[in-house]
Amino acid sequence: MQLNHARLLNSLKQLAQFGKVGTGVNRLSFTSEDRAARQWLLEHMRAAGLDAEIDGIGNVYGRARGVDKAVLIGSHTDSVPKGGWLDGTLGVLYGLEIARARNESKALPDLGVDVISFADEEGSYRALAGSLSFCGELSDTDIESARNTHGISLTHALAEAGYAGRPRARVDPGRHLAYFEGHIEQGPRLEVEAQKIGIVTTIVGIRRSRITCTGQADHAGTTPMHLRKDAGATAIKISANVLERFAQAGSALSVWNLGHIVFEPGAGNVVPSSAQVLVEFRDPQQEVLERLESEINAAVAEFHGQQGVTSEVAHLLSIAPADMDASLVKTIETATQQRAVPALRMPSGAGHDAMVLSRYIPSAMMFIPSIGGRSHDVAEDTRQEDICLGVDILADAVELVAQQ
Numbered sequence: 001m002q003l004n005h006a007r008l009l010n011s012l013k014q015l016a017q018f019g020k021v022g023t024g025v026n027r028l029s030f031t032s033e034d035r036a037a038r039q040w041l042l043e044h045m046r047a048a049g050l051d052a053e054i055d056g057i058g059n060v061y062g063r064a065r066g067v068d069k070a071v072l073i074g075s076h077t078d079s080v081p082k083g084g085w086l087d088g089t090l091g092v093l094y095g096l097e098i099a100r101a102r103n104e105s106k107a108l109p110d111l112g113v114d115v116i117s118f119a120d121e122e123g124s125y126r127a128l129a130g131s132l133s134f135c136g137e138l139s140d141t142d143i144e145s146a147r148n149t150h151g152i153s154l155t156h157a158l159a160e161a162g163y164a165g166r167p168r169a170r171v172d173p174g175r176h177l178a179y180f181e182g183h184i185e186q187g188p189r190l191e192v193e194a195q196k197i198g199i200v201t202t203i204v205g206i207r208r209s210r211i212t213c214t215g216q217a218d219h220a221g222t223t224p225m226h227l228r229k230d231a232g233a234t235a236i237k238i239s240a241n242v243l244e245r246f247a248q249a250g251s252a253l254s255v256w257n258l259g260h261i262v263f264e265p266g267a268g269n270v271v272p273s274s275a276q277v278l279v280e281f282r283d284p285q286q287e288v289l290e291r292l293e294s295e296i297n298a299a300v301a302e303f304h305g306q307q308g309v310t311s312e313v314a315h316l317l318s319i320a321p322a323d324m325d326a327s328l329v330k331t332i333e334t335a336t337q338q339r340a341v342p343a344l345r346m347p348s349g350a351g352h353d354a355m356v357l358s359r360y361i362p363s364a365m366m367f368i369p370s371i372g373g374r375s376h377d378v379a380e381d382t383r384q385e386d387i388c389l390g391v392d393i394l395a396d397a398v399e400l401v402a403q404q
């Protein structure tokens with residue numbers, strides 16, 4: 001298979017023109033910029049010899065002709081507000097370039113390369129909507145209930161885009177031997193450790209809990225300290241306690257974040273009557289997530305009822321860790337060893353479409369370095385030679401699958 005690096009880089013630059021903002025892109029799902037990018041991709045998939053359509057959820061899906069078996073390569077082309085030019089797009093255009101190279105060089109006659117760009121991975125309406133739909137996990141009710149921050153429904157957005165009523169493409173475990181997703185790392189680890197390829201072992205699980213403290217609003221000047229029912233002070237104490245407990249109970253790979261704290265009524269001269277703290281935490285192992293969740297429960301129980309403040313916790317979100325296919329992990333590793341490329345097995349701290357696909361077909365992810373670890377910002381970038389090395393490794397991995 002003869003890859004064309006210049007063509008890949010040129011395609012990346014062309015796609016970055018849709019919704020261009022500075023050095024990044026503003027390409028929220030189903031906006032005119034996002035739809036134009038999908039149309040561009042559709043035309044280039046067809047030019048590459050794929051049978052390509054945009055389906056009823058906005059997935060752009062191109063299938064190789066004349067084969068019963070294929071690898072599926074993809075990611076997403078939507079972005080966060082003022083996002084980077086490579087997040088998602090890289091993985092889709094890796095697929096496109098490998099499909100082009102396969103067809104031009106008449107390589108892998110028995111193994112096709114199918115390419116997909118999943119809709120709304122970033123969740124303007126519903127995170128991972130495209131991959132969930134592709135795997136049969138997105139119901140019509142899910143679509144009807146999904147809204148963006150302006151209250152616009154996903155149903156309306158799909159109708160506006162002209163995608164509504166089209167059939168929705170589905171994964172085919174009889175055809176798809178593997179799903180490969182190339183992606184930028186979106187963190188600093190590869191760069192810091194002087195590695196070129198990250199081989200994802202697991203996509204971490206995510207949990208989110210909300211701690212609520214309820215006290216009583218009083219005048220902050222006239223109420224003696226020992227008579228206050230200060231929900232704010234209690235929330236801060238519980239938060240500090242949670243941080244200490246997590247540092248003890250977490251694994252080396254655990255991460256956590258107190259992302260949002262709200263005091264009510266929220267004035268300098270009023271004792272807070274209620275306070276809410278949002279805690280999010282991630283780890284590759286389910287049992288560690290269980291342990292951290294029980295530490296939050298323990299912290300809340302420790303302070304509950306003190307100084308007339310009641311405290312409770314609600315567990316809002318639980319996404320299980322998704323292991324990548326062990327054999328495909330090894331395949332990518334072999335591809336890096338063949339070229340003596342420094343590579344590292346690592347978990348993904350961010351969610352990706354591969355976590356959905358991994359429940360249906362053998363799936364694997366590969367990272368290339370992000371400069372300064374920057375992502376979800378226009379500052380996101382990767383060195384050209386790293387982009388090119390990544391597609392070489394991914395194409396080698398596809399050829400290894402074909403040999404197996």
Ligand SMILES: [Zn+2]
Pocket residue numbers: 076087088121183
């Ligand atoms: Zn992404």
